């Protein structure tokens with residue numbers, strides 16, 4: 486190889502490296518992740534968090550919405566449910582090391598409750614989160630898909646730090662419609678209504694991701710709902726043998742050693758929840774995660790869609806195949822009835838509204854099929870690329 490050829494190769498490698506290197510996104514994640522699972526959708530969501538190397542996961546709060554492990558009289562089996570096993574498995578698969586701790590076990594008594602009267606052993610989640618915010622030189626994204634309790638308690642304890650260091654909150658809880666008063670009758674809201682309502686008062690940009698209505702063959706999800714329906718087998722079998730076993734450990738509520746199980750070889754996937762004559766599962770957070778990471782959706786084949794950083798799409802030559810599948814639009818949100826309902830106005834809301842709602846300008850069918858492909862490709866990527874811890 487001549488000197489010129491060497492220089493060209495070096496230049497190509499450098500350019501490639503620069504394009505492939507996505508900006509890192511500091512993130513604090515709160516999920517009601519349990520083993521055995523309450524609903525395995527949280528396992529799929531947490532897998533997506535770990536599948537995106539650009540997420541610099543500062544810490545994970547194991548949301549304790551129902552306070553299961555401290556309720557008197559609760560069976561030992563439930564006390565042990567909190568999601569240590571899936572987190573340790575995902576760290577093992579990706580080679581990352583992430584701090585985690587359980588959240589507060591009881592609902593906030595008012596929107597200004599700091600949760601300081603709750604048991605000392607359950608203060609670790611909020612304290613860990615505040616310590617991470619204090620130490621961070623960059624603004625941090627917060628992302629939740631369980632109760633809003635620990636984020637709200639953190640804001641109530643140190644509002645100035647919160648406003649200074651939090652870039653945005655992605656809240657996967659509650660219900661959005663175009664216009665009108667909306668009762669927030671939703672699982673994640675009902676875990677802690679005061680905490681949910683508090684997130685609209687922090688002064689920090691709120692990316693509000695509506696959990697309902699659920700998409701189904703009989704009832705469309707609607708333009709503000711993030712959820713989509715998957716063929717579970719398609720997602721699970723897209724992954725490496727370790728990733729397949731991560732999901733199967735969850736779905737079988739296995740009591741075997743979580744890390745050894747990852748290398749236990751081929752396992753049958755148990756039957757998915759039957760729905761409209763087909764087995765599947767609802768998934769909520771994939772699109773909000775793509776948005777938080779700065780990824781967009783691109784078509785690579787007839788039915789093959791990937792969530793990629795724009796620079797990566799450029800490198801792959803598919804930047805022109807970008808699909809406008811979802812966005813966030815400004816919304817005006819006011820309390821209608823405290824802790825119960827919100828007055829929402831999407832059309833005509835000022836562009837600089839602190840609240841932006843997830844929105845998808847495509848049909849339910851298009852959204853569902855594209856997102857299923859995106860999720861399968863993310864499952865395929867999980868743990869394949871070397872990641873920075």
Ligand SMILES: [Ca+2]
Nearest residue numbers: 517527630631
């Ligand atoms: Ca959840």
